[in-house]
Amino acid sequence: MGLSIALGQARSVPGDLDANLATAVRLVREAAAGGARLLALPELFTCGYDPEAVARRGPALTLTPPSPGTAPADDSPLAPLARAAAEAGVWVVLGAALAARSGSDGRVPRPWNAVLVVDPAGVVAGHYAKAHLWGPERDVFSPGTDLVTIEDSGVSVGLGICYDAGFPEFTRAHRRAGAHAMLYCSAFAEGATEYRYDVYHPARAVENGVYTLVSNAVGDIAGEHYFGRSAAWSPTGRPLTALGHQEGVRIVTVDPDETARARRELPYLPDLRADLLKVTPTSVPVTRLRPSTPSLTPDPRTSDRADL
Secondary structure, three states: OOEEEEEEEOOOOOOOHHHHHHHHHHHHHHHHHOOOOEEEOOOOOOOOOOHHHHHHHHHHHOEOOOOOOEOOOOOOOOHHHHHHHHHHOOEEEEEEEEOOOOOOOOOOOOOEEEEEEEOOOOOEEEEEEOOOOOHHHHHOOEOOOOEEEEEEOOEEEEEEEHHHHHOHHHHHHHHHOOOOEEEEEEOOEOOOOHHHHHHHHHHHHHHHOOEEEEEEOEEEEOOEEEEOOOEEEOOOOOEEEEOOOOOEEEEEEEOHHHHHHHHHHOOHHHHOOHHHHOOOOOOOEEEEEOOOOOOOOOOOOOEEEEEO
8 A cells, every 4th residue: 555656857948948848758757657647747847947037938948737537638848748648548647837826817827836636537626735935936926825725546645846946834734634645846956055955955854754756956057056866755754765966767666554643653743832832723724636537628526625
C-alpha cells in the first residue's frame, strides 16, 4: 500500500515551452519505468523561473489549460504530455505560468504561478496556484486562494510551491485536512537563501508527521544558478533520498502506515497546548483531485471541495 512519487529534475530552457514540455514527456516515461504513479516537476518548469520574462512576454510563456475534467485538444502544446501521462498511467504535477480566469468585470488578471495537474488518464484534473508569492513575483502573478490535494491509492498529497514551505501554518492546514505528504515544486537557487532549503522541509515533516518531498530547479536561468538537490524526508524528518546537480528522477513511496507510526511516536498535534496558545482548529476547505475515468467529458468526481 502506498503511492510512489517521482521527483523529476531537469534543466528548463528559458522561454521555450515546446522544449520544456518535451523534457517533461521524457521524464514521465522515465518515472513510469521506475514504477512511479506520480511525477512532480519544478516551479515554472515550462518556461524557466524568470518572473520578469513572464511579465514581458506574457502569453508567449503562459499556458491556458482546458477546464478540469477534460483532456487537452490535439493542437494544444499540452497534448503530448497528456498522451504520455495516459500511456504511462502517471499523474503529472507540472510547474507553469497559467492564465487566470477573467473576472466578472472583464479585466484580464495576472497569471498564476501554479502547478498544473494532469491525471493518469491524460485528463487535466485541476491546478494549484502559489499562495505565498515571493518578492518580485507579487508584481507579476496573482496569488492562489485554495488548498489542493491529490488523492490516490489511499494517500493524500498536499501541493505547495517553493516559498509556501516557509509557512508552518500551510503544512499544518494540510495535515489537519488529512494529508500524508506535502509535495513542493520549487526553485531554490544558490546564494544567501540556500540554507533555508535544508531547514524548511525536514521541519515541516517532523512537526506534522508528513512526508515532505521537493522537486527543485537545476541549472542557470536569468542570472541565477539553481542547485537541484530534489529530495524527500520521512514523517520523522529523516532524509530519504536526494538528487545532486544531475538530471533524472528519484522515487519515494508514501506509506500511510509510516505516517501513523510517526504520529504515535511524535504526537505534536494531539499534544499542542491549544488552550495556552489560543489555537482553535478550524475547518479546512480543500480541493481534492482524484483520478478520472478515461473520458474527454467532465467528471464531477475529479475535483471537489470539502469542508473538513
